[in-house]
Amino acid sequence: MRRPFFVYFYAMLTISQPLAISQRGQQMPASPIRKLVPFAEAAKKKGIKVYHLNIGQPDIETPKMALDAVRHFDFKVLEYSHSAGNESYRRKLAAYYKRVGIDVDYQQIIVTTGGSEAILFGFMSCLDAGDEVIIPEPFYANYNGFAVAANVVVKPLTSYIENGFALPPVEEFEKMITPRTKGIVICNPNNPTGYLYSREEMETLKEIAIRHGLYIFSDEAYRDFCYSGVHISAMNLRGAEDNVLMMDTISKRYSACGGRIGALVTRNQAVLDTVMKFAQARLSPPSFAQILGEAATDLPADYFNATKAEYLKRRDVLVGRLNRIPGVYCPNPGGAFYAMASLPVDDSDVFCQWLLESFSYNNQTVMLAPAGGFYGTKGLGKKEVRLAYVLNTEDLGRAMDCLERALQEYPGRTN
């Protein structure tokens, strides 16, 4: 069955056009955090303990009853589920939303493969190539990725560490709006800043959206982790029912990141119908983790209290320690499990690499996320880092010991 050699030779000769990567593929941003991974691995090979404050992978145990539900499945054929997710799960999700004050019908929920797919489906359904979305920066870096995938243009609107990353004023939004502006993306409480938007800020957003006919893409992945203040869901902005798409996930809520189960929720029927077509094309969300998600909706109302108390304790340790280090400033985050801090360094990219490559204290070091990757405007965030408080307070304390010492030794220290 082998072909004579001259056939291959001929084939080689006939190469007339090169194979190119798409422009979209070239524009696709690499993960801003991943580039430090080789340095972390090298540090570990040298026997250095690395405290990972760089990623939002909680160490909290996934609820055992939810994992057990997966262990005890009883089907013999792992079939496709409904493209919108299992009806039984969607009904229980609707009940969960009702408990947290969001009144939606199960038919207004489409189960997605993680919050990621909810964002992608939302963009794809509402935005065309060249359309613009305004996103307060710093923002979750992967919004860039989904925007590139959908050929959508991200217009970053800067928020500032000095006022804790509050929503920029209305006038700043209005200045950015063009005929191609189709939406605003928010994450509330915010990743990476931990900022929790107030009722007034949410009403402001609503008024901008209604006045200019914009969608509000509201990422509420961290809804269940609010420490100071009340979470105002975009789903409860009266009068903006058609504007709002909520993107949700069980990843953080139940520490179930690997399940890849999220949801897109909206009262806009035309959007729902459109999202459903994208959902049908990819057939169904993962079956096993839907079982987990459904079981988890049965957790008692006080389930989040223990987790929240733990995160609150961690936040207080982290933020307290940070603000006691000379030259460091960290606004107190109202929710999620992230904090942004400004450091007395020349360049947080260089500093974070230096921490892994050239520093250790008691044979330990800390891995942070340089903030540059969370800004859409080039050059911003050079002195900032994001810290995820996903470790216990003892480890957080040791990580802060490392950071404090590192800032004394770092050759690029400023002021």
Added chain:
Amino acid sequence: MRRPFFVYFYAMLTISQPLAISQRGQQMPASPIRKLVPFAEAAKKKGIKVYHLNIGQPDIETPKMALDAVRHFDFKVLEYSHSAGNESYRRKLAAYYKRVGIDVDYQQIIVTTGGSEAILFGFMSCLDAGDEVIIPEPFYANYNGFAVAANVVVKPLTSYIENGFALPPVEEFEKMITPRTKGIVICNPNNPTGYLYSREEMETLKEIAIRHGLYIFSDEAYRDFCYSGVHISAMNLRGAEDNVLMMDTISKRYSACGGRIGALVTRNQAVLDTVMKFAQARLSPPSFAQILGEAATDLPADYFNATKAEYLKRRDVLVGRLNRIPGVYCPNPGGAFYAMASLPVDDSDVFCQWLLESFSYNNQTVMLAPAGGFYGTKGLGKKEVRLAYVLNTEDLGRAMDCLERALQEYPGRTN
């Protein structure tokens, strides 16, 4: 905390621009099969038994050892996996590919959320908005969906039932190639036709791809189900290593459709690097079904024999019965578990609906997929239907009894 009424009133007054669904969203095709679902449900409500030959959901049991592996997971935190999939799984997948004659390194495999995501990532990485891909029609309808999501233009190249849906001749491909043509999509063995491409056809594809600098997107979801002839993987086209992206899935191989685990495999490093960026943006593929997929790679080599023997028996029953019905023609499919048949009817859309709405035989009927949805060229496939032989031979026989009788009674019968 309630806002005075006039605020809502003001908000209502300020609606100045409508909210629009994206052009992309409007172009997104609805599932061609789903539109018959309400008629099937209505038939069932009337107490009629419906034989589902319309969808590729196998009734074969998922291997118990693979399901058991999921039952016995022992982690406490359901973490993100690596964005490319667990290394242990990728290594075992590479070994599986080696066993079926495809020599790839595990680093040339990126685990995806179903074969669906592999198709989307392949399109996104290699094709820009407005780029064209040639796809022999009839083809898997969801390619349309992924093309619309990526703003890619599908150029259908008709294959014909008269010669069993063989690959169209080279000249027909060459006629369709424009400066925007960037790739060819094939499914081998084919869904919906069951056609298994010969070595000569695969070499022809290779030569076209090399001559014109085109990618070959090769969907090999049904590789393990070939009955007559040998499966030639596009990965084994020597000299076209950089051209070929293989899209794969465990859905059909292990009857694990709900797991949502697939893979994109290529030796083109630039493509791999680009796909990896899309993979990072969505964080990771589902964790539970990776466990299942990894366990399944340990199945003995003869595992597929029993499944293949069962499908072969079904194929022979189905195709034999179809060709004995006056006016029906069904070429013998070489692989997968689909067959396309031409029927003596005016319009297979109307006929398939009539089967559910207005017909029963012994209180039973059959649900088929009208072929129109598998053609990119409007108007083709009007007399054809796709049948998935995913039922046991007894049920297939009863379904054929229904079809035979229905063709006698159907008012729109031709010739």
